[in-house]
Amino acid sequence: MYISQSWRPEAQDQGAGKMTAPPPNMAASPLPPPDPCFVLRGAQSAVHALHFFGGAQGQVHPLLLSGSLSGLVHIWSLQTRRAVATLDGHGGQCVTWLQTLPQGRQLLSQGRDLKLCLWDLAEGRNTVVDSVPLESMGFCRSSILAGGQERWMLAMPGRGNDEVQILEMPSKTSVCTLKPEADAKPGMPMCLELWQVCRTHELTNPGIADVKIRPDRKILATAGWDHRVRVFHWRTMKPLAVLSFHSATIHCVAFATDGLLAAGSGDQRISIWSLYPISTDSSTPLLGHTEGGEVGAHASA
Numbered sequence: 001m002y003i004s005q006s007w008r009p010e011a012q013d014q015g016a017g018k019m020t021a022p023p024p025n026m027a028a029s030p031l032p033p034p035d036p037c038f039v040l041r042g043a044q045s046a047v048h049a050l051h052f053f054g055g056a057q058g059q060v061h062p063l064l065l066s067g068s069l070s071g072l073v074h075i076w077s078l079q080t081r082r083a084v085a086t087l088d089g090h091g092g093q094c095v096t097w098l099q100t101l102p103q104g105r106q107l108l109s110q111g112r113d114l115k116l117c118l119w120d121l122a123e124g125r126n127t128v129v130d131s132v133p134l135e136s137m138g139f140c141r142s143s144i145l146a147g148g149q150e151r152w153m154l155a156m157p158g159r160g161n162d163e164v165q166i167l168e169m170p171s172k173t174s175v176c177t178l179k180p181e182a183d184a185k186p187g188m189p190m191c192l193e194l195w196q197v198c199r200t201h202e203l204t205n206p207g208i209a210d211v212k213i214r215p216d217r218k219i220l221a222t223a224g225w226d227h228r229v230r231v232f233h234w235r236t237m238k239p240l241a242v243l244s245f246h247s248a249t250i251h252c253v254a255f256a257t258d259g260l261l262a263a264g265s266g267d268q269r270i271s272i273w274s275l276y277p278i279s280t281d282s283s284t285p286l287l288g289h290t291e292g293g294e295v296g297a298h299a300s301a
Contacts, residue, residue, distance in 0.1 A: 036245055036271040037260075040076055042083055045069040047264030049109075049141075050254035051098040062256045065107070066264055067095025073109055078260075078272070089117045089128050097141035103150060110134070110142050116156065118170075132172060135159040138188050141210075144169075145194035153194055161188045201237045205230065207249075214255045216278050221261055223250040229263050231275060245271050 049067030063084075064076040073087035073095055090111030097110035106129075107119040114137065118130040136157035146152035151168060153175070158165040162185075164178040180186050191210065207225030213234055214220065222230045229243040229250060248266030255261055259278040263271045 033241055033243055034273065034275065037274050038081060038272050039245075040064070040066075040081060040270040040272065041268070043068050043074060043264075043268050043270065044072070046248070046251065046266040046268060047270055048094055048096050048251045049098045050252045050262050050264045050270065051100065052254055052256040052260070052262070053100040053107075054257075062258070062260075064254070064256075064262055064270070065098045065100075066270060067098050067109060067111075069094045071095060071111060071113075073098065073107075076270075085126060087119060087126050089119070090115065096139065099142075099144055101144070101152065102146055108142070108144070110156075112137070116142060116154075130170065132156070132167070135165075136161065136163075138190075140189045141191055143192040143194045155192045155194050157189060157192075162186055164189060164192060209250060210252045212253045212255055214259065214261075214278075215257050216259075218278075219276060221253045221255070221263075223253045223263060225249045227265070229253060229261070229273075231261075241275065243271075243273060 043066055046069040047066050048069060049065075051065045052062045053065065054062055061078040064078060066074045066076065068074070071088065071090040071092040071094065073089075074083040075085040075087070076082070077084045087109070089109065090113045093111045093113035095109055095111050097108070099108045100106065101108065105121040107121055108116060109119065110116045114134045116132040116134060117128045120127050120129045132154070134156060136159065138157050138161065140157045142154060142156040144152055144154050151171075154167045154169045156165055156167070157163070158177055158179075160179070162180050166175040166178070167173060168175055203222070205222075205224060205226065208222050209225060210223035212221055217234050219240065220232050220234050222232070224230060227244070227246045227248060227250060230239065231241040231243065232239055243263070246263065246265035246267050246269065250263050250265045252264045253261065259274065259276065261273040261275060263273070265271075
């Protein structure tokens with residue numbers, strides 16, 4: 001499958017000077033792709049990591065964290081659309097991954113300085129309270145699996161180029177090291193995700209830098225080397241939209257709990273999108289701009 005733009009009839013027949021009749025299925029034709037709600041500028045270098053988190057109690061909009069090529073972590077207010085704080089803990093090396101922990105206001109940041117930092121963000125603090133050394137210089141982001149308990153699991157690139165190490169945190173106890181079979185050559189891991197059910201779907205567009213599932217598990221988004229964000233239905237993997245705005249590789253995407261989508265690019269910009277509203281009614285269809293229609297793009301044979 002691939003994603004293509006919708007066919008649009010000409011509004012007027014240039015030769016006859018008369019309006020052409022619309023095709024029979026025009027009422028169900030997809031709408032053109034939307035524009036971003038707004039764009040955040042000021043990261044000062046390419047954006048390589050994004051993550052939403054709740055912010056202060058009673059705050060209407062979530063805060064957005066971004067990690068940059070210059071080694072800085074910016075905390076953005078979506079109300080003022082400005083950075084409200086800047087964290088500097090990776091010695092000018094690219095920040096490749098950001099993740100908050102569910103227990104308390106703690107942040108994990110991974111950098112190309114071979115260090116994973118744990119930050120305390122409670123009550124306005126921005127202090128590194130712990131760190132984990134990394135043994136791989138690759139581009140692979142880490143992943144966590146955390147519930148409400150104090151202990152949580154961390155998956156990160158291992159010592160070998162094709163290994164993954166699993167730690168129990170915060171004790172840093174080694175659980176296991178995942179290694180390929182002796183005759184297998186899977187290559188270097190490019191991304192990790194600790195998950196408790198799983199399946200595989202092959203995408204036809206090469207060069208995917210990041211994949212994120214929306215919290216309600218209805219849609220997912222991919223960050224493309226071709227400067228585009230692609231949106232899919234999570235259950236069926238049906239392509240829903242192609243978002244084209246950025247002028248360089250998109251390194252990362254992130255969803256907020258209210259459904260907002262953020263995309264970070266090598267063009268030093270962060271685009272914010274509102275595509276499909278989150279509905280608590282499971283009987284409400286995901287696609288609803290026109291009856292049976294979709295936003296922006298459709299699947300073609």
